[in-house]
Amino acid sequence: MLLLIILVLLTFNFSLSTPLAEGNSVSSNLTAMGKPGCQTECGNLTVKYPFGIGKGCFLDESFEVICNSTADPPTLSIGSGTDIQIYSISDSEMRIANSIAFKCYNESGVSESFSGYYDLTYSPFSFSQKNKLTVVGCDDLAWFKESENVSVDYSSGCLGFCSEESDVRNGYCSGIGCCQTEIPKGIQYYSAEITSVRNHRGVLGFNRCGFAFLSEEDTFQFGGVNDLSGENFISRTETVIPIVLDWTVRDERSCSQVTACKGNSSCNDTDVGGYRCSCKKGYDGNPYLDPGCQDIDECADNINFPCYGVCTNTPGSYNCTCFPGHIGDGTTPYGCRPQAKDSKFPVVIFAPDLTVHSKD
Ligand SMILES: *[C@@H]1O[C@H](CO)[C@@H](O)[C@H](O)[C@H]1NC(C)=O
Ligand SMILES: *[C@@H]1O[C@H](CO)[C@@H](O)[C@H](O)[C@H]1NC(C)=O
Ligand SMILES: *[C@@H]1O[C@H](CO)[C@@H](O)[C@H](O)[C@H]1NC(C)=O
Ligand SMILES: *[C@@H]1O[C@H](CO)[C@@H](O)[C@H](O)[C@H]1NC(C)=O
Ligand SMILES: *[C@@H]1O[C@H](CO)[C@@H](O)[C@H](O)[C@H]1NC(C)=O
Ligand SMILES: *[C@@H]1O[C@H](CO)[C@@H](O)[C@H](O)[C@H]1NC(C)=O
Numbered sequence: 001m002l003l004l005i006i007l008v009l010l011t012f013n014f015s016l017s018t019p020l021a022e023g024n025s026v027s028s029n030l031t032a033m034g035k036p037g038c039q040t041e042c043g044n045l046t047v048k049y050p051f052g053i054g055k056g057c058f059l060d061e062s063f064e065v066i067c068n069s070t071a072d073p074p075t076l077s078i079g080s081g082t083d084i085q086i087y088s089i090s091d092s093e094m095r096i097a098n099s100i101a102f103k104c105y106n107e108s109g110v111s112e113s114f115s116g117y118y119d120l121t122y123s124p125f126s127f128s129q130k131n132k133l134t135v136v137g138c139d140d141l142a143w144f145k146e147s148e149n150v151s152v153d154y155s156s157g158c159l160g161f162c163s164e165e166s167d168v169r170n171g172y173c174s175g176i177g178c179c180q181t182e183i184p185k186g187i188q189y190y191s192a193e194i195t196s197v198r199n200h201r202g203v204l205g206f207n208r209c210g211f212a213f214l215s216e217e218d219t220f221q222f223g224g225v226n227d228l229s230g231e232n233f234i235s236r237t238e239t240v241i242p243i244v245l246d247w248t249v250r251d252e253r254s255c256s257q258v259t260a261c262k263g264n265s266s267c268n269d270t271d272v273g274g275y276r277c278s279c280k281k282g283y284d285g286n287p288y289l290d291p292g293c294q295d296i297d298e299c300a301d302n303i304n305f306p307c308y309g310v311c312t313n314t315p316g317s318y319n320c321t322c323f324p325g326h327i328g329d330g331t332t333p334y335g336c337r338p339q340a341k342d343s344k345f346p347v348v349i350f351a352p353d354l355t356v357h358s359k360d
């Protein structure tokens with residue numbers, strides 16, 4: 001039933017995007033983002049192949065993303081019915097919405113709790129090691145479950161502890177009221193388990209709940225007593241602390257097969273399985289789509305590739321030489337000097353400022 005609903009949605013999206021694509025076919029950089037005729041934008045997010053919106057637009061079902069354009073602003077989510085919201089997609093990573101696990105206590109024990117899970121097995125995604133498991137609480141131990149299988153041991157966890165409000169320091173997630181620990185490499189399942197040593201007895205006055213979540217390194221700033229109070233902690237945190245996923249192509253092909261990556265790109269087998277294609281240095285475009293990556297015209301981009309002399313684009317690079325009669329480094333301001341041997345320009349030799357003006 002769920003599959004049916006998704007298929008209906010896709011056909012609808014696809015028929016919508018077809019007339020749009022005809023108007024865009026002249027723009028070469030749009031076709032490089034996705035397959036011809038495919039929608040490549042959702043709100044302000046760009047969806048680049050192998051990801052795609054709608055049937056025929058993605059590499060395989062695992063790269064399907066769904067754009068809800070009736071939401072304001074439009075939202076993008078991972079396909080296959082997971083409903084996980086996507087914040088951004090880059091050439092190797094994806095940032096997705098967070099889900100915070102918690103357990104709250106009152107005088108008689110646990111009063112409220114929640115623990116979601118992410119099951120990404122058989123998908124292109126794995127949890128990036130940029131994420132840390134973060135625990136906020138004064139009497140809380142949380143650990144990372146990397147499988148729903150109870151017989152698989154947990155691999156990492158930490159303990160947030162404090163006995164008095166005055167011990168807690170804002171900004172320091174180092175064990176007092178807040179702790180962080182690394183996560184294992186390449187895992188595809190995540191769920192946080194939280195438990196308490198003393199059911200928060202002794203700290204209930206300022207800390208009723210323990211929280212556990214994944215957070216990209218340095219994105220979470222511990223708010224001290226304010227965070228421990230639990231007041232709006234979840235709504236404040238969930239929207240601004242994304243989870244980082246790594247993605248790789250996990251089809252039957254690998255880097256040993258030339259067909260995987262297109263022209264002027266290189267293939268990298270990743271250490272968590274699968275491969276990724278990337279444009280060679282000096283090239284840009286979509287390495288997964290024919291004809292592959294295109295040479296960057298560095299001379300047309302003076303901000304990233306400055307040249308204060310004569311700029312010549314070359315395949316994969318550019319040549320920046322000084323104006324005739326000058327020598328030196330054309331890529332830096334004042335990098336060129338008149339050729340000292342040449343007696344035709346005796347005055348200019350001792351007036352570097354003048355040589356710069358004489359260029360234009
Ligand atoms: C596509 O080309 C237009 C005009 O040349 C440019 O403004 C825009 O930034 C390009 N978009 C991308 C994603 O490269
Ligand atoms: C995209 O839109 C969202 C919500 O409207 C906004 O928070 C975000 O900063 C925007 N991102 C970019 C790159 O403009
Ligand atoms: C799209 O978003 C709107 C507003 O959030 C929501 O009401 C609607 O159910 C969503 N549609 C789908 C197909 O998820
Ligand atoms: C603690 O919470 C539970 C569950 O919400 C509730 O049934 C119980 O009455 C509460 N105990 C006290 C002392 O508030
Ligand atoms: C759980 O893990 C054990 C040991 O790794 C394995 O033998 C078993 O097949 C797993 N069960 C499931 C349902 O994955
Ligand atoms: C790679 O780029 C060069 C120069 O831009 C071009 O001549 C060549 O055909 C490209 N190779 C492939 C396989 O597309």
Ligand SMILES: *[C@@H]1O[C@H](CO)[C@@H](O)[C@H](O)[C@H]1NC(C)=O
Nearest residue numbers: 266267268269270271278279
């Ligand atoms: C390929 O992988 C190696 C090792 O993981 C890395 O050092 C290198 O930068 C990667 N190359 C590209 C083009 O991503």
Ligand SMILES: *[C@@H]1O[C@H](CO)[C@@H](O)[C@H](O)[C@H]1NC(C)=O
Nearest residue numbers: 312313314317318319320321
């Ligand atoms: C760059 O230009 C110089 C001077 O014209 C020339 O000698 C050199 O071969 C050029 N290098 C490349 C890579 O084209």
